[in-house]
Amino acid sequence: GDSVTQMEGPVTLSEEAFLTINCTYTATGYPSLFWYVQYPGEGLQLLLKATKADDKGSNKGFEATYRKETTSFHLEKGSVQVSDSAVYFCALTSSGSARQLTFGSGTQLTVLP
Amino acid sequence: NAGVTQTPKFRILKIGQSMTLQCTQDMNHNYMYWYRQDPGMGLKLIYYSVGAGITDKGEVPNGYNVSRSTTEDFPLRLELAAPSQTSVYFCASSYGKRSSGANVLTFGAGSRLTVL
Numbered sequence: 001g002d003s004v005t006q007m008e009g010p011v012t013l014s015e016e017a018f019l020t021i022n023c024t025y026t027a028t029g030y031p032s033l034f035w036y037v038q039y040p041g042e043g044l045q046l047l048l049k050a051t052k053a054d055d056k057g058s059n060k061g062f063e064a065t066y067r068k069e070t071t072s073f074h075l076e077k078g079s080v081q082v083s084d085s086a087v088y089f090c091a092l093t094s095s096g097s098a099r100q101l102t103f104g105s106g107t108q109l110t111v112l113p
Numbered sequence: 114n115a116g117v118t119q120t121p122k123f124r125i126l127k128i129g130q131s132m133t134l135q136c137t138q139d140m141n142h143n144y145m146y147w148y149r150q151d152p153g154m155g156l157k158l159i160y161y162s163v164g165a166g167i168t169d170k171g172e173v174p175n176g177y178n179v180s181r182s183t184t185e186d187f188p189l190r191l192e193l194a195a196p197s198q199t200s201v202y203f204c205a206s207s208y209g210k211r212s213s214g215a216n217v218l219t220f221g222a223g224s225r226l227t228v229l
Contacts, residue, residue: 032216034217041222042222042223043117043205043220044156044218045220046218093216100146100158101146101156104155105154105155106153106155
C-alpha cells in the first residue's frame with residue numbers, strides 16, 4: 001500500500017537558518033503530494049501541494065518539488081522564523097475513489113530566537 | 114465561515130463507557146473523514162464517507178462506528194471505550210471531486226480523548 005516516510009524530529013533551528021525536512025513516498029500510479037502544518041493546539045492546515053512530477057509547490061516562503069525519479073517531496077525554507085515552529089506532515093493521496101490522505105509521522109520544528 | 118467544527122474539545126472516559134464525537138461542516142463538502150493522531154505516529158484514517166448515507170472503513174476502524182445522515186454531519190461513536198483509544202481525533206472534509214484536481218482536506222481543531 002501507499003506509505004510516506006518523513007525525517008524524524010524534533011528539529012531545532014535558530015531564526016534565519018535554512019530548513020530542510022526530508023520526505024519520501026511509496027505509491028502506485030501518480031499520487032498528489034502535500035505538506036500540512038499543525039500549529040500548537042490547532043488542526044492541520046494545508047501548506048503546499050504538487051499534483052504531478054516536477055511541479056513545485058510554494059507558500060509562505062516554503063517550497064517543495066515533486067521528484068518522481070527519487071520519489072521525494074522535501075520541504076525547504078531559506079530563512080525560518082520563530083512563528084514557523086510547528087509540526088509538519090508530508091502526505092499523499094492516490095487515485096482511489098475516496099482520495100483519503102496517507103500521512104507521514106510528522107516532524108516537530110522549533111525555531112529559537 | 115465556521116469550516117469544520119468538532120465537539121467536545123476534551124473528554125475523559127472510563128473503560129467501557131460510550132460516547133460520540135460530533136463533527137459538522139458548513140462548506141457543502143461531500144467527502145468527510147475521521148483520523149486519529151497518536152504521538153510520533155502521524156494520522157491514521159478511521160472511517161470516511163463520500164456522501165450522505167455512504168460510509169466505509171479506513172485503516173483503523175475497530176472499536177468505532179460512524180453514520181452520515183446529512184451532508185453536514187459525520188459523528189464518530191465509541192461503544193466500549195478502551196485505553197488504546199486514548200488519542201487526539203480529527204475530523205476533516207473535502208470536495209473530493211475528480212475534476213477539482215488534488216484533493217485538499219480542511220481539518221477541525223481536534224478532540225482530545227483520554228480513557229482511564
